[in-house]
Amino acid sequence: MPAAQETIRQVHKIDVDQYKYGFETKIETEKAPKGLNEETIRFISERKRESGWMLEWRLQAYRRWLQMQEPRWARLSYTEINFQDYYYYAAPKSQIEPKSLDKVDPELLATYEKLGIPLKEQEILTGVRKQGERSELDSNIYASDRVAVDAVFDSVSVITTFKEELARAGVIFCSISEAVRKHSELVKKYLGSVVPIADNFYAALNSAVFTDGSFVYVPKNVRCPMELSTYFRINERNTGQFERTLIIADEGAYVSYLEGCTAPQRDENQLHAAVVELIALEDAEIKYSTVQNWYPGDKEGRGGIYNFVTKRGDCRGNNSKISWTQVETGSAITWKYPSCLLRGDNSRGHFYSIAVANGHQQIDSGTKMVHLGRNTSSRIISKGISAGFSENTYRGQVTAHRRAANARNFTQCDSLLIGNDCGAHTVPYIEAKNATAQFEHEATTSKISEDHLFYVMQRGIQEEEAIALIINGFVKEVIQELPMEFAVEAQKLIGISLEGSVG
């Protein structure tokens, strides 16, 4: 059955030529010399005022990277990336590291204002300006007084808001560069412990040249008092952005974190290769949400961000929980599989995803749930929509190891095609290595529970309406996983129904 009209309208509303964040900030920048070699890495490390161990770590990753080959197994086609053609470090001249607000270049503040991200705590707290006035763009979660923001501009963090308030609760929230200097014990202990330096080609590259990102540590039994978020902005031409994020929830802690990203409209393909590591110790919970809205390229498929991302959460302690929620609408190329290692007994991993591909976008995304501990459970709900000339692939792996007794997984992935020049693909890998594993993988709307349908129809509702009702319930389930304030952004997608799903 073809897609519903309402859905088509909503998807067109976020088509590639509707990109609203494509403006450029004119600002003087300092860049590392073009290209990548050990000197580039020394340059970055020096600018970040890192100590020797960090430089060694980077160099080790670089040497491993030199020996690795670019992965080509994903369903993505793009011309070869010339890694020597990028600048690996670009920072506003005025801004080598985060500063206090009054010292930040007003041009930068204006950029974030324009993106709808106010960085002035006072204004946010006193509500000097109402949300609606703050930005000409759709306002969003960042405008809330319950959200702390780390604003990353090209290779540096500009400012981190609400640091003091968070510090009072014992929560460390700062840029990773700052953490490397000020909390080196924690960084040393956890960095690379989930995604080892040579985990894959892009992770190795990131380990060598990562420039900024966020660091979060929530101490024992602390429930982080506000939403944390990072806003990534690529601005400079020909640069690569290599964000590195590390989040640690100590025993019994809870944190919810949101990441957003945009970039100017350009004909070139800029590179974004991030690594995100989450560590949840005993009884801890981490909720990680992403709104990925990098520049997707134009109608003809020129330009757009190449987004190669390694995201992995480690449920290290018993009874820990990690959930990934992602709304993917941007990037020319997306290669991204937020995963959970369910190491602790009774640990849980969730993955909720909505991926919309328009124009010539190519998405190869999904998740990995690796069941290692006993009584672990995971849940995957993925919704992919392709329109225009795009290709949208769900690639997911669920593995239960020998000792993962009573592992449980439920997977549901649905795809929808709008038009006849795009493709939707599903590539699940389901590996059961013990007798007590219980996996369920299903797709398509026809899998709606007969009982539910019967129940609704019995009350006099026509079948089609009944299906719509049930599906909407399901869509909301994904949206609900996002932080509440963020629902505005997601609201756009809520109209997309699963009617016409092809499997």
Next chain:
Amino acid sequence: MTVSEKVALTQAETEIINNFIALKGKLPQRGLLLETARKAAMDAFYKHGLPSRRMENWHYTDMRTQLICIAPYSSKSGGALAAPLLSRSIVLGLINGQAVIPSHKAGKKMPATPFGALLANGEAELPQDFANDNVIAQLNTALVSDGWKLDFPENTSSDKIIELQNVQNGAQSHVRFPVIIGSNANVMIIERQIGNDEESFISSVSNLDISEGAQVSWIIIRTRGMTSTELNQFNARLGKNVALKLYIINAGSRFLRQEINVNLDGMGADFQLRGINLLSGKTHTDTTMVVRHLAKDTTSTEIIRNVAIDEARGVFQGMIRVAKEAQKTDASMICNSLILSDSAEFDTKPELEIFADDVACGHGATVAEIDRDQLFYLMARGIPEAQARAMLVKAFVGELIEGFDRKEMGEVLHILLDQWLQVHI
């Protein structure tokens, strides 16, 4: 730089290449076309070697490590054909890779020719191009020595069932079954892969070309001994309104790769697959399927049920491809596995690749152990645990072989399942 240039030949690869060299000029063939086909096949094998898990199609089956050595050719001819499963069927047999000409009259009336004879007089066709990971076509083309060619004319509607028997008692052989089915024909073919417990190495390729409106049932039953290695490829092209039902029951072999390639070429074509894998011992069984929906209004349903015990490892890779032209496709694929021992493993990869926007495709996969509630229910009624388990396993797989037009076929298959369950559960 390709992988094969970097790595040394494995023992199995060396043995295969040596076999080809040793058999040069001794395999039946006539004419340049066959000679170049065989040479091209061996060149492709030499270039790419046995597939490793680095190839996506072989993700769970690394032949470089799975295939340690190859059973050698043997001159001793032994064994006999088995009694047919259904009394009325016509047996077309192969013993250790050599066609056995049926003696009774019915057989002579059949449009069947030994493939070896066709090779020898140059009337056989062999493929000339080989994908780098299509090792089965490479090996089979290079080394094929016999088989049966079947040719069913239009409107054939016989109550005679053909039973192809590939009996392999040790050693090595490579056979081929080209099958042409005329329009509106109605045929049922049983392919039995059987043999004793001696170590053997077999490749078997069936190519079906089915014309408009024909109805075909093809049943593959594999009960060969637990030391055999088999590479099997089932290829079919379905014309307009063709209905093909393929049943596969695997209950043997140490190593098996069963490939299924089905092209739904004509409007309204329908493909049904029912696969049962009964896996025991220390074995590896891989079913890899690609169904291509190439025309409008085509339908397919694939159901695979697996039972794994001991240290058995099973693999199902299924791919449904829906071309841009194939609007209104309705396809669904489901793979259910029952793992009954902690050392058994089942890996599933049910893929969809869709390029048309008005279709319904579903896929599903489940892995589970025996439902405790169901077990309790039966045991509460005084049924001993072992028997209750067997009943539940039987119900799980037995469902797939219901609904045969010919009742006796279903009965035979049920007996087969019961025998396996009795020994293993």
